[in-house]
Amino acid sequence: MQITSNSFRDGGRLPDACAFAVASPAGRVRPGPNRNPHIAWSDPPVGTRSFVLTMYCPDAPHRWHDANRHGRTLSPDMPRVPFHHWILIDLSPRLREIKEGRHSAGITNRGKAGPSAPEAGARHGMNDFTILFLEDRARIGDYYGYDGPCPPWNDSIFHRYIFTIHALxxxxxxxxxxxxxxxxxxxxxxxxxxxxxxxxGYSLNPALLGTN
Structure with a gap:
């Protein structure tokens, strides 16, 4: 089974077009285009009856207390936890790609509606921005579907984002x-x-921009 993308190369940097936040010359960050990347797959196993597509970052900080704070840097040795950005289930066994921007083409405050997805019969899951914004009165909500990278701008590591297509x-x-x-x-x-x-990969740390 194989997975490919026209939006980025495996092991390369995710484009700003797919990010929830992008670097800003006028400040640390600004809202990004937040377009889901193109994802395609081929050669599924015999007997496949549906697909699940997931995207997660294994490098999210365990605690966000010092994230995005001036004068603080998140150490590469601090504990890290998974942060899920996209869960898409019940995809047809005949489907072979998701086009860029089909599932997200901007930021929806308080989250996109769900669980219905554009593909017939498919369902979106809630991503972890639902948890991240639990205490943010301006942004709290159920965040269904895709929401892209938004790593802390003071993180010392380049965050990885793993896209996986599962044949069920x-x-x-x-x-x-x-x-x-x-x-x-x-x-x-x-x-x-x-x-x-x-x-x-993706980073908003000025010291890491252009390193991947």
């Missing part, structure tokens, strides 16, 4: 409760026939 042996995922990373991964257990991944 069932036509519809039996998710219990809200559709999010936890419920999706649990429902997938024992049903994955194969998968393929690719990685893009």
């Amino acid at each position: 042996d069932i036509p519809r995922l039996a998710v219990v409760g809200p559709i999010n990373s936890t419920s999706t991964l649990l429902a997938m257990t024992g049903h994955v026939l194969g998968q393929a991944s690719m990685v893009g």
Whole structure:
């Protein structure tokens, strides 16, 4: 099974077009275009009855207290946790690509509606901006679908974003409760026939810009 993209190369930098936040000459950051990247896949295993597409960053800080604060730097040795940016389930076994911008073409304050997705029968899960903004009265909401990279601008590491297409042996995922990373991964257990991944990187740290 293979996964490719016309939006970025495997191991390369994700384009600003796909980011939730981009570097700004006038300040640290500004809102980004937040377009989902193009993702394509091929050669699924025999018996595939649906696909699940996920995107997550394994490099999110365990605590955000010092994130985006002047005079502070997030150490490369600090604990890191996964942050899920995109969960798309129940994709047709005949589907082979998601076009750039089809699932997101901007930032929706308080989150995109869900779980219905553009593809017939497909469902979006809530990404982890839902959790990140729980205490932000201006942005709290259920963030369904794709929302792109927004790493702290004072983080000392280049964040990785892992896109994975999973081939399943069932036509519809039996998710219990809200559709999010936890419920999706649990429902997938024992049903994955194969998968393929690719990685893009992103940073808003001025010291790291242009290093990848």
